Amino acid sequence: MYVAWTVKHKPKTLEEVVGHREAIAELVSWLRSWEKGIPKKRAAFLHGPPGIGKTVAVEALANDRNLELVEKNASDYRTEEAVQKFAGLASQYRTLFGNKRLVLFDELDGLTGREDRGGVGAIIKVVKQARCPIVLIANNAYNPKLSSLRYYCRLIQFKKPYARSIAKRLRQICQHEGIEAEPEALEFIAQRSQGDARSAINDLQALAQGKKRLVYEDVSWLAHRDRKDAIYNVLRLVFYSKSCDAAKSAVDMADVDHNMLFEWIYENMPYHLRDLEDLARAMESLAMADIYRSRIRQTNNWKLTRYVIDFMTAGVAVAREKTEPAGFVPLRFPERIKMLSRTRSERQMQSKIGSKIRRRCHISGVKAKTEFLPYLKMIFENNTAMASGTARWLDLDEAMIEYLAGTKKQAKAIIKAG
Amino acid sequence: MSFEMWAEKYRPRTLKLMVNQKDIVERLKSFAEARNIPHCIFAGPPGTGKTTAALCLAHDLYGKAYREHLMELNASDERGINVVRQTVKTFARVRTLGEIPFKILILDEADNMTRDAQQALRRTMERFTETCRFILIANYSGKIIEPIQSRCAPFRFTYLPREDQDSYLMHIAESEKVRLLDEGLNAIFEVCGGDLRRAINTLQAAASLGKPISNELVYSVIGRANPVDIREMIQLAMKGNFIDSRNKLREMILKYGVAGSDIIRQIHIEIFRMKNIPEPWKIKLADAVGEIDFRLVSGANEEVQLSALLARLIEAGMTMRRSG
Numbered sequence: 140m141y142v143a144w145t146v147k148h149k150p151k152t153l154e155e156v157v158g159h160r161e162a163i164a165e166l167v168s169w170l171r172s173w174e175k176g177i178p179k180k181r182a183a184f185l186h187g188p189p190g191i192g193k194t195v196a197v198e199a200l201a202n203d204r205n206l207e208l209v210e211k212n213a214s215d216y217r218t219e220e221a222v223q224k225f226a227g228l229a230s231q232y233r234t235l236f237g238n239k240r241l242v243l244f245d246e247l248d249g250l251t252g253r254e255d256r257g258g259v260g261a262i263i264k265v266v267k268q269a270r271c272p273i274v275l276i277a278n279n280a281y282n283p284k285l286s287s288l289r290y291y292c293r294l295i296q297f298k299k300p301y302a303r304s305i306a307k308r309l310r311q312i313c314q315h316e317g318i319e320a321e322p323e324a325l326e327f328i329a330q331r332s333q334g335d336a337r338s339a340i341n342d343l344q345a346l347a348q349g350k351k352r353l354v355y356e357d358v359s360w361l362a363h364r365d366r367k368d369a370i371y372n373v374l375r376l377v378f379y380s381k382s383c384d385a386a387k388s389a390v391d392m393a394d395v396d397h398n399m400l401f402e403w404i405y406e407n408m409p410y411h412l413r414d415l416e417d418l419a420r421a422m423e424s425l426a427m428a429d430i431y432r433s434r435i436r437q438t439n440n441w442k443l444t445r446y447v448i449d450f451m452t453a454g455v456a457v458a459r460e461k462t463e464p465a466g467f468v469p470l471r472f473p474e475r476i477k478m479l480s481r482t483r484s485e486r487q488m489q490s491k492i493g494s495k496i497r498r499r500c501h502i503s504g505v506k507a508k509t510e511f512l513p514y515l516k517m518i519f520e521n522n523t524a525m526a527s528g529t530a531r532w533l534d535l536d537e538a539m540i541e542y543l544a545g546t547k548k549q550a551k552a553i554i555k556a557g
Numbered sequence: 558m559s560f561e562m563w564a565e566k567y568r569p570r571t572l573k574l575m576v577n578q579k580d581i582v583e584r585l586k587s588f589a590e591a592r593n594i595p596h597c598i599f600a601g602p603p604g605t606g607k608t609t610a611a612l613c614l615a616h617d618l619y620g621k622a623y624r625e626h627l628m629e630l631n632a633s634d635e636r637g638i639n640v641v642r643q644t645v646k647t648f649a650r651v652r653t654l655g656e657i658p659f660k661i662l663i664l665d666e667a668d669n670m671t672r673d674a675q676q677a678l679r680r681t682m683e684r685f686t687e688t689c690r691f692i693l694i695a696n697y698s699g700k701i702i703e704p705i706q707s708r709c710a711p712f713r714f715t716y717l718p719r720e721d722q723d724s725y726l727m728h729i730a731e732s733e734k735v736r737l738l739d740e741g742l743n744a745i746f747e748v749c750g751g752d753l754r755r756a757i758n759t760l761q762a763a764a765s766l767g768k769p770i771s772n773e774l775v776y777s778v779i780g781r782a783n784p785v786d787i788r789e790m791i792q793l794a795m796k797g798n799f800i801d802s803r804n805k806l807r808e809m810i811l812k813y814g815v816a817g818s819d820i821i822r823q824i825h826i827e828i829f830r831m832k833n834i835p836e837p838w839k840i841k842l843a844d845a846v847g848e849i850d851f852r853l854v855s856g857a858n859e860e861v862q863l864s865a866l867l868a869r870l871i872e873a874g875m876t877m878r879r880s881g
Contacts, residue, residue: 282639283639283643283644284639284642286643405861405864409799409803415797415799416875418799418871419868419871419872422799422864422867422868423865423868423869425861425864425865426852426857426861426862426865429857429858429861429862430852430857432857432858433855433856433857436856437856474807475811478807478811478812479811482812497634499561499562499565500562500564501565502608502631502665503632503633503634503666504633504634505633505816506633506666509813510603510755510758511564513762514758514759514761514762514778515562517762517766518761518765521765521766521767522766522767525560525761525764525765528560529559529561529562532559532560532561533562
């Protein structure tokens with residue numbers, strides 16, 4: 140069974156939560172104020188970037204203080220009626236069994252677009268009348284649509300934890316899992332996550348699950364690594380089975396989750412299915428699996444997973460009509476995953492520069508990436524005088540200049556020229 | 558010293574200075590003289606002066622301090638319904654001080670607004686007409702909903718004719734003391750085809766190399782600015798080389814951040830342009846492209862779905878070869 144480590148190793152008590160000391164202290168003091176009657180601000184509004192442990196902190200808090208936690212996230216309260224349905228819950232402090240209660244509205248950012256028929260207004264109503272503590276969570280509290288709600292809440296900011304705090308947490312998880320990990324490897328993962336503890340733990344799991352030792356090389360992806368045997372056989376099953384059942388059994392054999400298995404199949408398929416018509420059919424089947432994945436995302440109906448599996452395994456297997464089983468075909472690590480992680484910081488940098496261009500050039504940040512960035516790069520690589528003037532005009536910082544210039548040396552020359 | 562990028566530095570500030578789109582400019586001038594404008598839609602391909610015309614019009618209406626009466630929003634960055642509900646409404650309903658009783662809101666890349674946001678916009682436009690006029694800018698006016706179109710005066714911008722683009726570039730080259738060879742000028746027109754922003758950016762990037770601008774130099778700039786060629790990706794697929802064409806696709810999406818919707822739009826255009834595809838096949842391929850486009854819109858993964866499209870192109874290529 141695949142259990143996400145983010146779930147398995149979720150902190151149970153506030154002690155175990157990584158970082159956020161100040162924010163947690165504030166949250167606790169607000170909760171304490173309830174002991175003396177209903178405080179002025181009946182809701183606490185926790186905000187901060189994704190994956191840093193806002194929800195986890197609230198859950199741990201409820202656990203520590205023995206509160207009954209009523210948790211709702213965006214999919215539950217898109218409409219006014221939906222919010223009202225559990226408004227009653229918030230109108231009582233103690234439950235039937237005498238436990239105190241804490242109501243959590245998570246993922247307020249999700250309240251966007253077409254379906255938010257009065258959702259925010261309804262939440263405000265609940266907060267105003269609440270007789271038990273309410274916690275709201277969003278990534279961006281300053282989102283205009285939440286402005287009226289802010290007024291009724293105690294705002295508590297959660298900041299990105301330091302890489303070393305994340306690394307510490309990763310070390311604890313490795314200890315639990317019986318994995319001996321090189322500090323450099325964990326630090327690398329922590330650094331790369333840029334404060335997103337959740338993604339760091341997910342990365343760790345993808346890299347380390349089922350291993351006894353985790354070394355720096357595993358992490359830096361450089362060598363094509365050796366989870367090879369297991370996955371190699373799984374893939375052969377998918378590509379060369381004659382029956383649907385056999386192909387589907389691959390899923391149980393794989394020690395990676397469906398999404399990762401999908402990536403392995405997608406990456407390696409063209410190297411196995413040499414007949415182009417076979418390949419086209421198989422690719423279409425994978426595309427169908429992908430469509431079911433998006434349907435699952437949209438409806439949260441996980442039962443649809445069975446169709447994802449059908450299409451990505453059996454569908455691919457039956458697509459093979461002419462291709463004969465090949466001999467040894469080297470296994471390829473999913474390039475997409477590699478590229479995504481390699482290019483993540485690059486894409487972030489592009490967006491940052493894009494928003495600088497947008498301020499100056501009457502163009503969207505998105506378009507600036509394709510309409511201006513490539514030309515800027517050439518200018519920065521070749522002409523320090525022009526580059527330094529432009530950098531000043533666009534108000535670029537050193538990191539941006541270095542990205543555009545390509546090398547540290549050129550960046551220095553540009554900054555000096557200014 | 559701070560230097561503006563040339564595309565910005567040489568952006569005309571008043572309608573009088575706009576050299577192209579003569580008919581449109583004349584009509585806009587008459588608005589400025591009458592001190593009154595209707596809601597407008599400026600539609601047309603990129604780099605043809607839509608945003609510039611809007612800014613110039615505002616300048617001519619309000620004078621130097623025109624920025625105080627103007628708000629620019631970019632729908633690609635802020636496309637949701639909430640922007641209309643909050644930002645736009647707040648701006649639109651407050652009366653401005655001054656001789657002209659309305660403000661101007663420029664909504665750039667408006668074809669990227671969601672339909673919901675457009676619906677919301679429609680009411681806002683109506684309610685606050687007295688205090689605010691809207692200029693919607695879009696590549697495709699077809700993506701703007703009918704009720705909004707009917708409330709706006711339409712202006713259709715077209716690619717700059719060769720002479721206009723050339724004279725503009727020569728003017729820039731002269732002011733910047735850059736040697737622009739005739740062959741370089743030719744090459745820029747050939748690759749930018751009347752998209753003046755791209756032409757100017759190309760000129761500046763080429764000039765940054767500090768050599769006289771020859772066609773070779775222009776092509777090297779263009780080669781770097783458009784690192785992956787959609788046409789090449791299609792050709793690779795039709796020849797049956799899935800792996801290489803998929804690599805091109807990945808580079809585009811992951812490395813250069815090109816949006817799936819842009820890729821599919823270009824594939825669609827390319828298919829009808831390619832001479833080695835028999836006519837009846839073009840329409841069959843359009844069907845495949847449309848299907849994938851729909852899937853992307855409904856939220857499927859860009860790379861996987863576009864790969865599936867490449868696989869279909871492979872099939873088409875094979876069948877075409879078989880039938881000769």
